[in-house]
Each structure stands twice: as structure tokens, then as C-alpha cells.
Amino acid sequence: MSKKPLNIGLVGYGFMGRTHSNAYKRVGDFFDLPYAPVLKAVCGRTADGAKAFAANWGYESIETDWRKLIERKDIDAIDICTPNNTHAEIAIAAAAAGKMILCEKPLAMNLVEGHAMVDAVEKAGVANTVWYNYRRVPAVSLAKELIAAGRLGKVFHYRAQFLQDWTISADLPQGGTGLWRLDAAAAGSGVTGDLLAHCIDTALWLNGDIETVSAMTETFVKERKHSLTGKVEPVKIDDACAFLCRFENGSLGLFESTRYARGHKALYTFEVNGEKASLKWDLHDLHRLQYFDYADDSLIRGWKSIHVTDGDMPYMKHWWVPGLQIGYEHTFVHQVADFLTNTAKGAPTSPTFRDALATQAVCDAVLDSADHHKWEAVVPV
Numbered sequence: 358m359s360k361k362p363l364n365i366g367l368v369g370y371g372f373m374g375r376t377h378s379n380a381y382k383r384v385g386d387f388f389d390l391p392y393a394p395v396l397k398a399v400c401g402r403t404a405d406g407a408k409a410f411a412a413n414w415g416y417e418s419i420e421t422d423w424r425k426l427i428e429r430k431d432i433d434a435i436d437i438c439t440p441n442n443t444h445a446e447i448a449i450a451a452a453a454a455g456k457m458i459l460c461e462k463p464l465a466m467n468l469v470e471g472h473a474m475v476d477a478v479e480k481a482g483v484a485n486t487v488w489y490n491y492r493r494v495p496a497v498s499l500a501k502e503l504i505a506a507g508r509l510g511k512v513f514h515y516r517a518q519f520l521q522d523w524t525i526s527a528d529l530p531q532g533g534t535g536l537w538r539l540d541a542a543a544a545g546s547g548v549t550g551d552l553l554a555h556c557i558d559t560a561l562w563l564n565g566d567i568e569t570v571s572a573m574t575e576t577f578v579k580e581r582k583h584s585l586t587g588k589v590e591p592v593k594i595d596d597a598c599a600f601l602c603r604f605e606n607g608s609l610g611l612f613e614s615t616r617y618a619r620g621h622k623a624l625y626t627f628e629v630n631g632e633k634a635s636l637k638w639d640l641h642d643l644h645r646l647q648y649f650d651y652a653d654d655s656l657i658r659g660w661k662s663i664h665v666t667d668g669d670m671p672y673m674k675h676w677w678v679p680g681l682q683i684g685y686e687h688t689f690v691h692q693v694a695d696f697l698t699n700t701a702k703g704a705p706t707s708p709t710f711r712d713a714l715a716t717q718a719v720c721d722a723v724l725d726s727a728d729h730h731k732w733e734a735v736v737p738v
């Protein structure tokens with residue numbers, strides 16, 4: 358297949374800038390695609406940093422102002438890998454300039470911003486996607502296939518956790534490079550937008566809309582030194598959040614996230630219990646899907662651990678041979694592959710900005726519920 362170049366302009370070259378750059382570089386080696394991504398330009402706030410990143414990863418040029426990057430005629434797609442408080446401004450400007458947009462999660466700081474972003478991409482008619490990458494772990498995609506095929510039957514329960522332990526020390530500052538997640542002005546919220554947003558995106562995809570939520574949050578360390586001002590300032594993010602919810606399909610949901618679960622680094626787990634079968638997944642063992650099928654003969658009935666590596670399983674025919682697993686970075690490769698394939702056909706790539714708005718609506722309802730100590734309805738989007 359002849360490949361059309363697709364020039365990428367990357368904004369922000371931290372953690373996600375690296376995972377996305379890796380994906381653009383690898384995707385054409387493993388997937389036969391209509392487009393070939395070209396690492397055209399990387400944008401960072403300092404020329405030295407951007408130059409070093411460009412040299413390391415093979416970007417052709419640099420910018421130090423994302424507005425200049427968006428103005429460039431030789432850029433087709435803007436990839437937003439910056440802190441949450443910058444997503445809306447960059448995405449709305451990129452849409453107005455007619456660029457395709459790949460935006461990191463959460464979509465926005467809040468629902469109001471999110472609506473403006475959705476309006477901008479839909480009015481401009483530009484291809485868009487949000488990097489809720491866990492959808493594209495092959496075992497998670499397999500869970501989607503099994504649920505969509507009706508194998509679980511009626512779903513009764515959905516539960517998810519995302520546990521970390523990296524902010525327990527009260528000496529950790531807030532704000533600035535590396536620690537913007539602790540600063541509400543940059544992050545919007547704490548674990549709700551950072552971690553639960555992933556759990557919510559997966560849940561909406563697997564189990565449908567959430568109608569109502571009842572949440573509690575806690576900020577265990579009330580004040581931290583701010584890296585940018587040097588002053589001790591109140592901490593306004595949620596350090597931990599737990600919520601109950603009701604799904605539109607009648608099932609009950611239970612979600613928990615914290616950065617204070619000593620011993621856990623990135624323990625994202627979910628479990629779905631249906632009338633006929635149950636399944637569960639664990640990011641620390643991401644190539645396995647646990648599955649219990651009540652239709653099995655009672656003598657051998659039990660939880661089975663499916664090693665999601667066979668060629669007929671989602672995405673796996675593009676990789677090695679059965680039995681050999683892939684990992685975290687491949688989820689981003691899969692999203693680029695899907696984005697390029699769909700965009701060439703004029704089809705959307707989920708989660709689109711509009712799909713991610715639904716996650717934003719749940720996050721906002723969760724935070725409102727925790728503030729008001731009462732059940733909140735999720736605003737339909």
C-alpha cells in the first residue's frame with residue numbers, strides 16, 4: 358500500500374511525549390497503514406530541552422511556542438501531551454487551524470471546557486481522539502468483545518480500582534515540572550481526573566452509561582510547598598476518591614483510587630460480574646484476562662487465566678508468535694494504528710473528544726457529589 362506522509366507536531370515531551378513518539382516510530386513497522394507518521398516538529402517551552410528531545414527521538418524541527426506550531430502549514434496533526442490546564446486552549450486553536458488532534462486525557466479541566474473542545478473539533482470537522490490507551494490493551498479489547506457478544510449476559514456489578522503510593526510523603530512539593538499533578542490549577546483534580554478517568558473511560562466503553570454517582574474524596578496532606586512560588590500553599594486536589602454509581606443497564610458500580618496505597622504503583626484492576634460469566638483484568642499482569650464461565654461443566658468450572666497472545670485475539674496478529682506477550686507501550690502503537698486507519702476512511706477513532714466528554718461528565722459529577730455529600734446525576738452529553 359502506498360503511504361501518505363502525516364506530519365506530526367508534538368506539544369510537550371515528558372512521559373506521554375515519549376510514549377507517543379515511540380508509537381509513531383514503531384507503528385509502520387508492524388501495521389500496514391495508509392499513512393506514514395513523520396516526526397515533523399516537537400514543541401517545548403525551552404529550545405535546549407526541545408532540541409535534545411528532537412535529537413534523541415528524530416524530530417526534524419522544534420518550536421518553543423505551540424501557537425507557532427499550529428500556524429505551520431507543514432503540520433497535519435497536533436498531539437497534545439501537556440498538563441491538563443493547557444489541553445483546551447491548544448485543542449481549540451488547533452481545530453480552528455484545521456489540524457487533526459490527538460489529545461491526552463483527561464479531555465479537559467471540567468465539563469464546560471470539554472464542551473468547548475467538542476464544539477471546536479466538530480465545527481471544524483477535524484479527526485480527533487483522546488489517549489485513553491487502556492482500551493487498546495489486547496486483554497481489555499478482548500473483554501469488550503466478550504461482553505459485546507453477550508457472553509456475560511445481564512451485568513450486575515462493575516468494580517474498578519487504580520491504586521498508587523507516590524504522594525504519601527508530606528515533604529513532596531506541589532506544582533511545576535513533574536509535580537503539576539498535585540497542583541489543582543494545572544491538573545483540575547487529583548486522582549479523579551488522573552486515574553479514575555481511565556477507569557471511567559473503560560467502564561463506559563465496556564458497560565455503558567453511568568446515570569448517578571455518590572462519592573467521597575480526601576486530601577490527606579493539606580498543605581505543600583509550591584515548586585513555582587516557593588510558598589507553602591493549600592493542596593486543592595483529591596488525594597483519594599471512592600464512588601458508588603448506577604449504570605443505565607441496571608448494574609451497580611464501585612470505584613476507588615488513591616495515591617496513598619502503600620506498596621501499589623499502578624494497580625489498575627477491573628471486574629465485571631454477569632449472569633452467565635465474570636471477567637477481571639489487572640494492569641500489572643496486563644496480557645492476561647481472567648474469565649469464569651458458568652456454562653462450563655461443573656467438574657471443571659473455575660476461573661481461567663486467558664493468555665491474550667494468539668493471533669486471533671485483538672491486535673496480536675501484528676506482533677510476535679502465540680505465547681509471546683506485548684506490553685504498555687503497545688497500547689499507544691495500537692491507538693495510532695487505529696487513528697491512521699480510521700482517518701483514511703473518514704471514520705472516527707474512539708474515544709473521540711465527544712466520547713471523552715462523557716468521562717468528563719462522570720468526573721465532574723463525582724467531584725460535585727463529594728463536595729455536596731449527596732448523590733448526583735451525571736449530565737448527559
Ligand SMILES: NC(=O)c1ccc[n+]([C@@H]2O[C@H](COP(=O)([O-])OP(=O)(O)OC[C@H]3O[C@@H](n4cnc5c(N)ncnc54)[C@H](O)[C@@H]3O)[C@@H](O)[C@H]2O)c1
Binds near residue numbers: 437438439489535
Ligand atoms: N494516557 C495515559 O495513560 C497518561 C499517562 C500519563 C499522563 N497522561 C496525560 O498526559 C498529559 C501529560 O502528562 P505527562 O505525564 O506526560 O506529563 P509530564 O510532566 O511528563 O510532561 C508534560 C510536558 O509538557 C510540557 N509543557 C508544559 N506546558 C507546556 C507548554 N505551555 N508548551 C509546551 N510544553 C509544555 C512540559 O515541559 C513537559 O515536557 C497529561 O494531560 C496527563 O494527564 C496520560
